[in-house]
Amino acid sequence: MSTFKELGIPADLIQGIEELGILKPTEIQEKAIPFLMENGGDLIAQAQTGTGKTAAFGLPLLTKINPKSKEIQGLVVAPTRELAKQIGKQLFRFTKHSAKIFTEVVSGGDKMDRQIAALQRPTQIVVATPGRLVELVNKKALSLDAVKYLVLDEADEMLGMGFKKELSRIVDLTGQRRATWLFSATFPDSIQQLIRHCMLETPRTLAVDRAHVVNRDIDHRFAVCARDEKAAFIDDFLERRPDERGLVFCRTKAGAITLGKQLAKLGHAVDVLQGDLTQPERDKVMRSFKKERFRVLVATDVAARGIDVEGLSFVIHHQVPDQLEYYTHRSGRTARAGRKGVSVTLIEPRERAKLTRIGDQLGVVFSEIR
Structure with a gap:
């Protein structure tokens, strides 16, 4: 080195x-x-x-x-x-x-x-x-x-x-x-x-080399959940980590908006970043997140390009990312500047092979949260 x-x-x-x-x-x-x-x-x-x-x-x-x-x-x-x-x-x-x-x-x-x-x-x-x-x-x-x-x-x-x-x-x-x-x-x-x-x-x-792309300070986890159980899983995850802040990635705008509403109803301080927002609206959400006015940001991949926020402890992938690059990009929002972080992917029972493929290509080992 x-x-x-x-x-x-x-x-x-x-x-x-x-x-x-x-x-x-x-x-x-x-x-x-x-x-x-x-x-x-x-x-x-x-x-x-x-x-x-x-x-x-x-x-x-x-x-x-x-x-x-x-x-x-x-x-x-x-x-x-x-x-x-x-x-x-x-x-x-x-x-x-x-x-x-x-x-x-x-x-x-x-x-x-x-x-x-x-x-x-x-x-x-x-x-x-x-x-x-x-x-x-x-x-x-x-x-x-x-x-x-x-x-x-x-x-x-x-x-x-x-x-x-x-x-x-x-x-x-x-x-x-x-x-x-x-x-x-x-x-x-x-x-x-x-x-x-x-x-x-x-x-x-x-x-x-793709195997060196992923930050080594990230702990890669996964949990098997049916689609309608995912909001409950995230609720439980947040309850167990009351002092931590992070990001939840959704594949679609509609999915991000729905999850944001579900988490807010469960009592979490949350906001949503998705492609239909105007630039001033996006800026307002990001400013509030950086100032720690809310704890969890739900985002789509396109909307989250270039997000750089200090001190995020976790990233949750609501679905397995479509592209390998998305996994790298999403996960890289945590464990910045030498800190540790956790990346949790929520998979449905039949998606294990997808996750194994991501792990093999990026050279990372996923451990299951039970």
Whole structure:
């Protein structure tokens, strides 16, 4: 296991990340950082959420920015507002002890005139969602002419959300860049097309072994429940852990709303995050959750993209996730910053094989709650 110093990260940035509890590099950081620090050329990295991607590209990116220049030199594009804000916050925290580098986050759902005003200030890195970035370019609110490094984070998510045209435009607008760093959990044909469009020579490719994707501080459990017994199981689980906070994931919006009502009726402080909420409504729910005004957040996978809340002790999967990545993404909301956490999957009797398959692919062992 390397240290960040051995990977080539300067001391002032190491001080910033150590204060965030980031002490040992993850697998993607060990693989990506030396290449990005020394070579800095085109990179394709296969990595899921929760693997430490932000530091893997963020730390090298910060070292390549000239703080004396007022132009936008780094551009990070992410699928959702939550993820963009999270990346922006991390970059800000990393530079606590280093030369001031100004990062601006621009995403849909926020007031555009406020973003246009903020971009009048010197800005060296922009973190953006694709749609809003193109809108701001069209309004001539920012110029991408000086961008040297383009980072596409969760590229498969962006294409899955219908941003193909916007990404193509962003790639064209940053034609003078030195390199593109692309991170994606999966590589469908659409990603291959994007890679051909945005990378000239043979890029460096990295993959994170799936068995190392899941945080080792998570205790993986499961319980066998009939569908109509699940609310009662969660009620009992919460009663037995009165001081703990966490997330419950549901597969559908209707399921999340129904479960939220059931848990509230049983006397639990709960709120729901699902795709039909407006951006102000989502923000209000997240603010309240972060301020610990309620204890349990029920969410759908899409709505929960980019959630980053400190001190969550548990994650409950109301159903077995449809995709392997969803299990990793959901579970990674607990056991942050070196703390322990538990991930509980509720399965119906015939679903044991599904869970075994997830365990085998991710290299985790599930123990049963009886």
